[in-house]
Structures are given as structure tokens and as C-alpha cells.
Amino acid sequence: MISKFIGPESRALLRIAVPLIAAYLAEFAMFVTTKMVVGKLGYHELAAVGIAGDLCFEVLVILMGLLSIVGVLCAQSEGAGNKKEAGLAVRQGMIISALIGIPSMVLIWNLDIVLASTGQDPLVVELAGPYLHHLSATVLAVLFFAVFRNFVSALSKPTVVMIISIVAVVVNYYLTLILVNGGFGIAAMGVAGAGLATSIVSWLMVVSLIFYVYKTPSLRGYGVFAERWRFDPQICREIMVLGLPVAGLVSLEAGLFIATAILSGIISAETLAAYEVVMAWVGIPFVVALGIAEATMVRVAHSVGRNNLQGARRSGMLGMTLGVILLIIMIIVPLGFASYIIDIFIDHEDSGTKVVSLLATELLAIAAIFQVFDGLQVTAARALRGLKDNVAPLWIASFGYWVLGIGGGSLLAFMFNMGGIGLWWGLAMGMMTTGSMLAWRFNRISRRAISRAAV
Numbered sequence: 001m002i003s004k005f006i007g008p009e010s011r012a013l014l015r016i017a018v019p020l021i022a023a024y025l026a027e028f029a030m031f032v033t034t035k036m037v038v039g040k041l042g043y044h045e046l047a048a049v050g051i052a053g054d055l056c057f058e059v060l061v062i063l064m065g066l067l068s069i070v071g072v073l074c075a076q077s078e079g080a081g082n083k084k085e086a087g088l089a090v091r092q093g094m095i096i097s098a099l100i101g102i103p104s105m106v107l108i109w110n111l112d113i114v115l116a117s118t119g120q121d122p123l124v125v126e127l128a129g130p131y132l133h134h135l136s137a138t139v140l141a142v143l144f145f146a147v148f149r150n151f152v153s154a155l156s157k158p159t160v161v162m163i164i165s166i167v168a169v170v171v172n173y174y175l176t177l178i179l180v181n182g183g184f185g186i187a188a189m190g191v192a193g194a195g196l197a198t199s200i201v202s203w204l205m206v207v208s209l210i211f212y213v214y215k216t217p218s219l220r221g222y223g224v225f226a227e228r229w230r231f232d233p234q235i236c237r238e239i240m241v242l243g244l245p246v247a248g249l250v251s252l253e254a255g256l257f258i259a260t261a262i263l264s265g266i267i268s269a270e271t272l273a274a275y276e277v278v279m280a281w282v283g284i285p286f287v288v289a290l291g292i293a294e295a296t297m298v299r300v301a302h303s304v305g306r307n308n309l310q311g312a313r314r315s316g317m318l319g320m321t322l323g324v325i326l327l328i329i330m331i332i333v334p335l336g337f338a339s340y341i342i343d344i345f346i347d348h349e350d351s352g353t354k355v356v357s358l359l360a361t362e363l364l365a366i367a368a369i370f371q372v373f374d375g376l377q378v379t380a381a382r383a384l385r386g387l388k389d390n391v392a393p394l395w396i397a398s399f400g401y402w403v404l405g406i407g408g409g410s411l412l413a414f415m416f417n418m419g420g421i422g423l424w425w426g427l428a429m430g431m432m433t434t435g436s437m438l439a440w441r442f443n444r445i446s447r448r449a450i451s452r453a454a455v
Contacts, residue, residue: 009318010322013296013299016295016299017295019158026162027165027287028283028287030198032280033172033173037181043273043356045191047272047273048125048127048128050272051262052112052131056136058254059107061254063143064250066096066244068243069238070147071154072385074090079304083223086151086154087222088232093150095231097146105140108139112129112132118262120272134195137196138198138199138202141199144206148210149161152209153294153298154298160209161209164209164212168201168204171204172197178197181193245391252397252401256401259406264423270356271359275363276345277356280345281367286375288330289375289376292375294382296320296382299386300383301385313446317446320442323379324376326375330371362421363424373436374431377400377431380441384442387449401431404429404430408426409424410422
């Protein structure tokens with residue numbers, strides 16, 4: 001009986017997950033290729049664009065966490081056969097995106113001031129400023145894209161997102177090369193050109209996705225553009241009530257990496273550069289897990305909309321199992337190919353890179369353990385999100401990320417003089433605890449929900 005269900009469910013989950021994984025890998029590749037281009041200018045430039053881009057990305061991830069509820073509402077509406085409600089959720093998501101996006105642009109423009117206040121290398125801060133000023137224009141584009149990505153993913157049509165994202169990687173790479181180094185009559189802009197390239201490509205992506213949704217006949221029944229674009233207090237309230245705890249959870253995770261980047265910079269510019277190299281790998285298994293996690297959330301929410309709690313539980317457990325297995329297989333990369341990863345970003349003729357290379361090699365070994373539980377926590381958190389369980393995961397993450405992660409990592413780094421190695425062991429401990437507890441919670445509350453429904 002179980003095997004008969006798992007086969008079709010696996011196919012349904014992977015039908016959503018595989019295009020999303022490809023899309024997320026492509027989007028992440030935009031950040032990686034930017035680091036590749038800028039890293040050839042020197043490790044200070046790599047550190048500057050790395051930490052500034054990370055801060056910007058984490059701000060956007062928090063906002064996208066809030067907007068992810070649009071996908072949950074669309075999936076539940078689709079499961080219940082109510083297309084108009086899904087279209088309404090998209091329109092309200094766009095309105096909320098505009099309201100939260102504009103102040104976020106101002107924040108990102110001024111993040112170099114934040115960096116300066118944390119004791120970063122003055123040259124790193126100086127280089128980060130122009131990059132952030134141009135990168136701030138990407139905020140609204142990213143948020144609008146997230147809303148429509150949630151919509152098409154909830155309808156099990158994420159292939160278009162994959163295609164747009166893959167094309168964007170190529171465009172971003174060559175545009176970054178031209179704007180950073182100069183060419184075709186354009187003067188070299190240095191790190192500022194990297195920020196401008198990302199902003200231009202982000203707007204091209206969202207315009208392409210909106211055009212697809214507008215022109216696709218099968219999506220017209222949802223009334224995304226046909227209905228009036230007016231503020232709906234009830235739907236917006238539901239998005240905010242459900243989304244704020246999610247944003248809080250994501251902010252705890254984002255803050256974990258922001259704090260680690262800042263602490264790495266306090267230790268030394270070399271430690272920060274090594275951190276950026278390692279994060280360039282860690283992001284790959286993470287976005288693979290994220291694709292599985294988003295598909296898991298859609299399948300769980302879809303089953304909830306159909307009032308099929310058994311199906312919701314099975315989708316969640318299957319998603320977590322598939323994610324962990326895949327990430328265990330991927331451990332071979334940081335353990336066996338560390339030198340190849342480092343060579344992509346480091347110019348060995350640059351002074352100071354020997355220290356960066358040696359440290360990055362050690363950090364990648366710790367990242368091999370870290371990545372498995374990072375994937376587990378992101379999948380478990382989204383499975384819970386599909387059940388609209390958002391508050392308890394916030395407290396679990398608070399303990400795991402900050403008490404064990406940052407608290408334990410800082411203790412090892414500074415009190416026991418372990419430096420960057422100590423920071424990453426703290427991250428590993430925090431992620432192991434958080435992932436395990438979130439998985440346990442999904443198992444517990446999904447089983448309890450089924451028992452209550454049977455009474």
C-alpha cells in the first residue's frame with residue numbers, strides 16, 4: 001500500500017522540485033559568478049562584494065520568507081478547486097511586496113554604514129559602498145519575481161522559472177564581465193558594475209515571468225490580471241499573520257550567517273575571504289534542498305486543501321527523506337574536491353591567499369557535515385509551513401541558531417582561540433540541533449492531526 005503511494009507521490013514532488021532546484025541553482029550561480037569575476041580583482045574585492053552581497057541576500061530572503069505564504073495560500077486554493085482565491089493571493093502579495101520593498105531599498109543602499117560600525121577592514125567597507133548602491137535597485141524585482149514564482153510553483157508549473165533563471169545566469173556573467181572590467185565602449189566600473197549587472201538582470205527576469213503568466217491561456221482562469229488590483233484587508237492580514245513568524249524564522253537563519261560573516265571579518269580579512277569561498281559551495285546543497293523543500297511545502301499544503309492529512313504527512317516525510325539522502329551523497333564534493341572549489345575564486349598570485357586557501361580547506365570539511373542538517377532544517381521548516389505551523393519553529397530556530405550556533409561558535413572562536421574554525425563548528429552544532437528538532441516536530445504534529453481527524 002505504501003509503495004503504491006510513494007511512487008506517484010515521489011513523481012509529483014520531483015515534478016515540482018527538479019525545475020525549482022535548477023532555478024535556484026541558476027539564481028545562486030548569479031552570485032557565484034559575480035564573486036568569480038570580482039575575486040580576480042583581489043581578495044579585498046572578493047570580501048567586500050561577498051559580505052555586502054550576503055547582507056543584501058539575507059535581507060531579501062527574510063522578505064521572501066514572508067511572501068512564501070502566497071505560495072501556501074495558492075496551493076491550498078488549488079487543492080480546494082478555488083482558482084480565484086489563488087489569483088487574489090497573488091495580487092495581495094504584489095501589493096505587500098511594494099510596501100515592504102521600498103524601505104528595504106533604502107536599507108540596502110546604506111548597509112555599508114552597518115559594515116563600518118562592525119569593525120570591518122576599512123578597505124572592504126570602502127569597496128562595498130558602490131556595489132550596494134547599485135544593488136539596491138534589485139529589491140523590488142526580486143520580491144515581485146518571488147510572488148509569481150510562488151504562484152506558478154503552487155500550480156506545479158515551475159519549469160518557466162527554471163528556463164528564465166538559467167538564461168539569466170549567462171546574461172549576468174557576461175554583463176558583469178563587461179561592467180566590472182570594461183568593454184564594448186563601456187568604462188570599467190569595478191565592484192559597482194557587479195551590483196548594476198545584478199539589478200539589470202533581476203528586472204529582466206521578473207518582466208519575463210509576468211509576461212509568461214499574462215500570455216499563458218491555462219493561467220487566465222485565476223484572474224491574476226483580469227480582476228481589480230485593490231487592497232484586500234482579510235487576505236493581506238492572513239499573509240502577514242502567517243508570514244511574520246516565517247520571516248522571523250528566516251531572519252534567525254539569515255542573521256546566523258550575517259553574524260558569522262561579520263565575526264569572520266572581525267577576525268581578519270583573510271578569514272572573511274575564506275568564509276565567502278566556503279559559502280559559495282554551501283549555497284549549492286542548500287538551494288538543492290530548498291527546491292525539494294518548496295516542493296514539499298506545496299504538496300503538504302495541497303493535501304491540506306483537499307483535507308487529506310495522511311497525504312500531507314507522507315509528503316512531508318518523503319521530502320525530508322529525499323533531501324537528506326541527496327545531501328549525504330553531495331558530501332563527496334567538499335571532502336574530495338576542496339582545492340578545485342578554492343581555485344575558482346582565489347588568484348594565487350595575490351598576497352595573503354595562501355592563508356585563505358588553507359583556512360577554506362579546513363572550513364569545507366566542517367561544511368560537509370553542516371550541509372546535511374542545513375538541508376534537513378529547511379525542508380522540515382517548509383513542511384511545517386504547509387501545515388501553517390509557524391510559531392513553534394521560530395523558538396526552535398532561536399535556540400539552535402543563536403544559542404548553539406552563534407553563542408557556541410563565538411565561544412570557540414574567541415575564548416578558545418579557534419578563529420574561523422570555531423565559528424563553523426558552532427554553525428554545525430546549531431544546524432544539527434535545529435534540523436533534528438524541526439523534523440521531530442513535523443512528525444509529531446502531523447501524526448496528532450491525523451489522530452484528531454479520525455476521532
